[in-house]
Every structure is written in structure tokens, then in C-alpha cells.
Amino acid sequence: xxxxxRYKHVYAVCDSDxxxxxxxxxxxxxxxxxxxxxxxxxxxxxxxxxxxSDALPNSESPYVRPSMMSENPQYHDTxxxxxxxxxxxxxxTISMIVGxxxxxxxxxxxxxxxxxxxxxxxxxxxxxxxNTDHENIKYLPGHKIPTNVVAVSDLRKAAEGATLLIFVLxxxxxxxxxxxxxxxxxxxxxxxxxxKGLDFDEISSRPxxxxxxxxxxxxxxxxxxxxxxxxxxxxxxxxxxxxSTLGSCxxxxxxxxxxxxxxxxxxxxxxxxxxxxxxxxGALKNxxxxxxxxxxxxxxxxxxxxxxxxxxxxxxxxxxxxxxKGIKDDTFTQSCGMADLITTCYGGRNRKxxxxxARGQGSGESCxxxxxxxxxxxxxxxxxxxxxxxxxxxxxxxxVDKLHDFPLIRTIHEIAFDGKPxxxxxxxxxxxRSGRSNL
Numbered sequence: 010x011x012x013x014x015r016y017k018h019v020y021a022v023c024d025s026d027x028x029x030x031x032x033x034x035x036x037x038x039x040x041x042x043x044x045x046x047x048x049x050x051x052x053x054x055x056x057x058x059x060x061x062s063d064a065l066p067n068s069e070s071p072y073v074r075p076s077m078m079s080e081n082p083q084y085h086d087t088x089x090x091x092x093x094x095x096x097x098x099x100x101x102t103i104s105m106i107v108g109x110x111x112x113x114x115x116x117x118x119x120x121x122x123x124x125x126x127x128x129x130x131x132x133x134x135x136x137x138x139x140n141t142d143h144e145n146i147k148y149l150p151g152h153k154i155p156t157n158v159v160a161v162s163d164l165r166k167a168a169e170g171a172t173l174l175i176f177v178l179x180x181x182x183x184x185x186x187x188x189x190x191x192x193x194x195x196x197x198x199x200x201x202x203x204x205k206g207l208d209f210d211e212i213s214s215r216p217x218x219x220x221x222x223x224x225x226x227x228x229x230x231x232x233x234x235x236x237x238x239x240x241x242x243x244x245x246x247x248x249x250x251x252x253s254t255l256g257s258c259x260x261x262x263x264x265x266x267x268x269x270x271x272x273x274x275x276x277x278x279x280x281x282x283x284x285x286x287x288x289x290x291g292a293l294k295n296x297x298x299x300x301x302x303x304x305x306x307x308x309x310x311x312x313x314x315x316x317x318x319x320x321x322x323x324x325x326x327x328x329x330x331x332x333x334k335g336i337k338d339d340t341f342t343q344s345c346g347m348a349d350l351i352t353t354c355y356g357g358r359n360r361k362x363x364x365x366x367a368r369g370q371g372s373g374e375s376c377x378x379x380x381x382x383x384x385x386x387x388x389x390x391x392x393x394x395x396x397x398x399x400x401x402x403x404x405x406x407x408x409v410d411k412l413h414d415f416p417l418i419r420t421i422h423e424i425a426f427d428g429k430p431x432x433x434x435x436x437x438x439x440x441x442r443s444g445r446s447n448l
Contacts, residue, residue: 089117090195091270092171094186095178096125096139096160097391099203101149102242103177106273108155116266124167125160136160147390152246169193173267176233177203179392180219187226199259200224200233201267205291206394209401214408216332216401218288232259235284236271237291238344239352248275254345255280256287279343285333286340290325293418294350295395296402297321299363300421301354303434306367316438318354320417322347328402328418331411358388359395367431376426399425 091111093104104123111117128135130147139145139160143153161167168174168190176183183204200223208217220233234257245251255268255278264280272278281287300321304314322341329336340346354360365383374382384393403422406412412419420437423429 087172087195089114089173089266089270090171091117091121091173091175092168092194093121093123093158093175093177094164094168094190095176096123096135096145096148097178098148099240099242100177101145101152101154102246103175103203103271104154104158105152105246106276107175107270108158110270110273112155112157114269117270119157121155121158122161122167122171123158124164125162127162134162136162149242149246164189165193170195172198173270174198174200175203176200176223179394180204180206180208181392181397183219183223184226187223191227198227199231199263199267200227201255201257201271202233202235202288203237205237205295206398207289207292207401207405209404214405216289216405218285218333220284220288232257234259234267235288235291235345236278237287237349239348240276240344241352241356244356245276250275250277252277252279252344252348254278254287254340254343256282256284256340256345258282258284281337281340281343281345283335283337283340286329286336287343287345289329289333290340290346290349292394292398293325293328293402294321294353295357295359295393296399296418296421297325297350298353298357298359299395299399299425300417300434300437302360302363302365303367303421303424303431305360306364307431307434309435313435313438314354317417317434318350320438321354322350324415324417325350327414328406331409332405358391359393362387362393363395363425366425370431376428380425396425 089111091107093100093107096104100123104121108121111121112119123139125136125139128147130138135145135147139154139158143156143158144150145152145154164186170193172195174190174194200220202220202223204219206219208219208222209215210217220235223233224231234255236253236255238251238253240251240253253271253276255264255271257264257267257280259267268278268280297318300317301314304317325346326336326341362380362383365387366379369379369383380393380396384391399418399422402415402418403412406415406418416439417437420429420434424431424434
């Protein structure tokens with residue numbers, strides 16, 4: 010089969026029985042050189058075992074899979090082909106940066122596909138609006154999207170041949186999409202998740218990283234990093250200076266190449282290897298932001314919010330160390346840690362909705378009805394992540410009988426879902442007795 014990459018390769022592929030017989034004759038059980046190229050010989054390595062017939066190309070996949078060029082499974086010698094999965098407020102904002110960078114970097118294809126869940130806006134398809142007017146008038150009005158960013162409503166078409174997937178949509182919508190994406194992306198594809206939340210494994214009763222959930226839906230060796238930080242979308246879109254943290258272990262040169270794809274003069278990206286620490290911070294800060302919204306709804310001042318942020322940061326650190334290995338102290342002073350927590354507790358959708366919840370408590374609606382109404386009225390089709398993350402964090406702590414060590418997370422959950430009075434938020438702002446630290 011032929012494919013227009015940086016070079017045009019011609020792959021000689023035979024039926025599975027002949028192919029396995031060939032391997033036996035050559036005594037090639039785990040490594041093989043079988044690809045004939047017009048330009049060069051490509052070395053493909055199998056991670057283990059005989060080459061199976063289910064790894065051969067099929068009618069839906071134009072690539073041999075699984076494959077690894079060199080020793081790095083994410084390495085590829087093709088131009089970087091980027092696909093953004095999601096087109097909401099944050100997805101459209103990040104497309105402005107990624108699109109501009111892709112157009113300027115010789116290692117990237119100029120075109121960046123952005124998968125859009127098709128909607129009708131003022132009688133027009135949202136994809137047509139974005140591709141014609143270069144503006145997402147529903148989720149990011151007033152900001153121009155680069156002309157090389159192409160809105161595509163067909164998920165498989167959007168992701169076809171992608172070497173870098175950028176996931177930026179509510180994580181409850183993600184699972185049904187991954188199987189379709191897996192069939193069409195480049196065999197050396199990698200991912201970066203901008204999704205702030207946690208998954209919860211009901212079998213193990215432990216929290217799991219969304220980046221790991223994404224990777225597990227692809228193939229062995231697929232890696233997914235994260236981009237987390239103090240990034241209120243409207244401020245990023247306005248070109249106001251901010252920072253972000255890329256957590257990834259893609260290996261060189263891809264860690265730095267990925268960082269450069271997101272980095273801009275007003276969007277400064279720092280790389281760390283602590284993927285778990287960066288991702289869990291991105292989830293739990295939304296839980297703490299609910300508490301900040303409760304404080305604002307009560308009309309309490311900056312001193313109270315500062316105390317809540319302090320306790321929240323300590324519980325975030327404690328949670329990371331309780332459930333995940335390899336957590337680095339430095340992660341919590343990066344943009345994904347302290348900075349993101351501060352900005353989310355003063356702005357952002359979770360704080361905003363929690364303030365409205367506090368002011369409306371006692372209206373007669375159930376807690377869940379209140380959250381649903383608030384989300385519909387204030388977020389213009391966007392989704393909260395804080396309430397979902399609060400449920401998942403609470404369940405995880407209950408599963409290991411550690412809820413007593415997290416009074417703030419416990420109190421936020423009780424207010425948000427059990428009808429506990431909002432004024433009890435101050436009970437979650439605890440101090441530790443002299444000589445004791447839970448960190």
C-alpha cells in the first residue's frame with residue numbers, strides 16, 4: 010500500500026500464513042525487516058511474539074500495526090500530523106496556538122484537523138461557520154481561529170493518519186470515541202490530554218488517570234501525556250500571558266517537539282516527567298474550586314479563601330502520594346499545581362457555578378437538580394468537571410478508609426451532594442496539631 014508521508018513508501022505485504030512461514034524460515038521471532046521502500050529500508054520491531062494475522066493491514070487501517078521505528082514507539086519520520094479532539098471553549102482556544110505553531114514549524118503538516126460535534130447555530134452548521142468565518146461563534150465568540158485549522162465532523166476522517174492527538178473535551182464523552190480513532194491514526198501516534206478529571210476503577214476501587222484510560226484503549230506502547238496549568242480559556246484567547254505544564258515521557262526528541270507545538274510567547278510551556286502529579290492536580294483543583302465558590306457565595310473574604318486554598322493544596326499533595334507512585338515535589342510549584350489552583354479558585358466555571366449553588370441552596374430542588382439547572386443557565390453548553398471529580402475523589406478515599414484525612418474534600422462533597430449547609434465549608438478548613446503533618 011502507498012501512503013504520502015515525508016517519503017512515499019511501498020509496503021510488500023503477503024497473506025498471514027505466508028508471512029508467518031517466512032518468519033520461521035528466517036528464524037525471526039521478535040524482530041524483523043520486511044518492509045521494502047522506494048526511498049529507504051524501515052526497521053519495524055515487534056514488542057514480543059510471532060507476527061499475528063490480526064496485526065496485518067485490514068480494509069479500515071492503512072498501516073501495519075503494531076510498529077515501532079527505532080527503540081522509541083512514538084518516534085516517526087513523517088511530518089507531524091495533528092488532530093484536536095474537541096472544539097469547545099478550551100479546544101477552540103488551544104487550536105489558535107497549535108494552528109499557528111503548526112503553520113510555522115517545518116516538522117509539522119500545515120493543516121490541523123479539529124473534530125467538531127456537529128451543531129446548528131443560527132441555522133448553520135458549526136463546522137461550516139468555523140471553516141468559513143474562522144470563528145467558533147458558540148464557544149469562543151470574538152476570536153479568530155487560524156485558517157489552517159479545519160473543522161471536521163467525521164471523527165475517523167479528522168483523526169486519519171494523525172501522529173499527535175490532542176484530547177480536549179469532557180471526559181464522560183470520551184470512551185465511545187476511542188475505538189474509532191484507534192483504527193485510523195498513524196501507528197506511532199501519541200496523545201496529549203487537556204482533560205481535567207479522574208476515572209474511577211470500580212473493580213480495584215482506585216482512581217485512574219484519564220491519560221492511562223486513553224492509552225489503554227490503543228495498543229501496547231501508546232503513550233498519552235497531559236497539558237495542565239493556570240489556563241482560563243478566555244484569558245489565553247485574549248493573548249494574556251500565562252503558563253502551562255506538559256507532563257510526558259515520550260522520549261527525545263518528541264518531548265521537546267511536543268512542548269514546542271503548544272508553546273507561544275504568551276503561553277509558556279514547561280515540561281515535566283511527572284505525568285500523574287500534573288494530571289491529578291488538574292482534576293483536584295476543580296474540587297477545591299467548588300469550595301472557593303461556596304466561600305464566595307457566603308460573602309466571605311480573601312482571608313477565608315486563602316485558608317481554603319492552603320488546605321486544598323495540601324490535600325491535593327496528600328491524595329497524589331496516596332494513590333500514585335513517582336510523584337515529584339516540584340510538580341506542585343509548577344503551573345499545573347499551585348498556579349492552576351489559585352486561578353481556578355478566583356475564576357473559571359467551577360467556582361462560578363458553586364457560587365450560584367451557594368446562593369440558591371434551600372430553593373427546594375435536590376442537589377443534583379440544582380447543579381443541572383446551574384450548568385444549563387451559566388455554561389452555554391459546556392460541562393462542569395468539579396462535581397464529577399468530587400464524586401470520584403470521595404469514592405476513592407472511602408475505598409481505602411482515608412476520608413478522615415481529607416476534611417476539605419469530604420466537606421465539599423457533603424455540601425454538593427448530601428445537602429449539608431454551605432456555611433459548613435469553614436469546617437473543612439482544618440489545622441493540624443503541633444508536631445503532626447499528614448504530607
